[in-house]
Amino acid sequence: MRESAAERHDRLLDLVRERGSARVSDLADRLGVSPVTARRDVEELAGRGLLDRVHGSVSWPQEQSGGGTGAAGGGLVLGMLAPSATYYFAEVIRGAHEAAARAGARLILRISDYRPEEDHARTEGLLAAGAEGLLVAPGWRRPGDPAAYGDWIASLPVPAVLLERLPAAGSPLDGTDRVCSDHRHGVLLAVRHLRELGHGAPLLMARDDSPTALAVRAGYADALGVLGLRPPRDVIDSVPAEVCPDRFEAAVRALREAVASGAATAALIHNDVDAIQVVQRLAELGVRVPQDLALIAYDDEVAALADTPLTAVAPPKREVGRQAAGLLVERLGRGRPGRGRDAGGEEPRRHLTLLPQLRVRASCGASSI
Incomplete structure (x- = not known):
């Protein structure tokens, strides 16, 4: 099966993240594509703020926050699973990236290309890459997909926020934080x-x-x-x-x-x-x-x-990404401790709905x- 652009972008981001920086010509060789295709991919990803581009090379973004160094200096690493890096979800990703940068965190991204059967494995890849918390937008397409490909999200070993997805009422995901458009x-x-x-x-x-x-x-x-x-x-x-x-x-x-x-x-x-x-x-x-x-x-x-x-x-696509990343950072302990906690000491989960x-x-x- 021919590789999609989303899958190629996923591989490109993984290569740059692992190396820290790379020449566009080297990326073309590693990806098995023409230099023109690699350059076009780099320009698209840099335009979304997912890579930094300088004179024929690209590097993983080194965001700085008001409080000190970014993720490269020991800050949080947030993982994000999205079904696509284009059209609707480009703005969601951009919003999450902005919120992560403000918090001094690094956002790493994997794309499922709307194949929900691969969501779990790609999320495991994010955890293996060091993600301490996850933003999860499963690649569901059909009404039965949440039941068939969703329960694993409730048992993730790190805090997770579901975004732009509504699970069935009564499912194990009811107790998961989520941010959605209404x-x-x-x-x-x-x-x-x-x-x-x-x-x-x-x-x-x-x-x-x-x-x-x-x-x-x-x-x-x-x-x-x-x-x-x-x-x-x-x-x-x-x-x-x-x-x-x-x-x-x-x-x-x-x-x-x-x-x-x-x-x-x-x-x-x-x-x-x-x-x-x-x-x-x-x-x-x-x-x-x-x-x-x-x-x-x-x-x-x-x-x-x-x-x-x-x-x-x-x-409000970009705001969905911002709010979800902000909530995840708070869950990871970067928010104000003790705020909104119940008598048992655990902060209530949130279902945040934003209006178009x-x-x-x-x-x-x-x-x-």
Whole structure:
């Protein structure tokens, strides 16, 4: 099986962490890729703050804090497992890295590439590399994944914080610290905004291949119930255009049919990469945004860059990373001792939920704010 970019980034980070520094040409040889590919990978990782780059070489970041030396001088080492280092999780990682640097800690990263069956082994790798606490975002994709690939997290030998993942109620992970975006609230913001603009219930087009996508689907049903609305038709299943062009085309045509029949005048689409492609194809089919269809995207990674800038729900991704890393540092004893402890002397676990924002742009037909 061909190695993914995420797996290659994971190997590159491991090489630099082990050596402290390395020339880009040497990394290309070790990774078995061209110098151009290695340079591009280094630039991407340095842009996220995961590496320091100077004159053809890269080094592991040597963060300094107000209290003294960073992790290289004996500070904390935090391990982070993420399903991806791009798109949504790039910002989560960046936030965690910033919070670790402020605490004088070093963050080391491993990527699962959304293969939950490998999460446990990759986490063991983080522990072997010296991680004293863990930020864990499992590579779950389907509803059954938390039960099949999640219980091991509750028995980790070091403090752990679950991020952007909601385990099933009553699972062993209920007692684990976690920091998550409230996607149900984000969907409610979108549906309520469209209703205030005079639309009925928006049509939902969404993926079903990630915890965020599943939460958006669940939030859609909840939002319609709260606002007393009925869906104009069943949810349209979305897939990336490059993965399955035929299914993508069928989804776009289903949306076009709903607009043409008058069943829907508004739509919510997860995610905004898909939304941009949908808007482009709708235009070719004679449906204009926002004149014929008011549209809101979910995630707000690239929504503002569309020809018609897309109104979007923006989960607080970077703040999720910051809060999770800060909580982990506190769990490791770097916070104020004794604060918030119960009579038995143990600090209560926390489930911290952060609220998304709605960023209003041209695609919903309202003035931006």
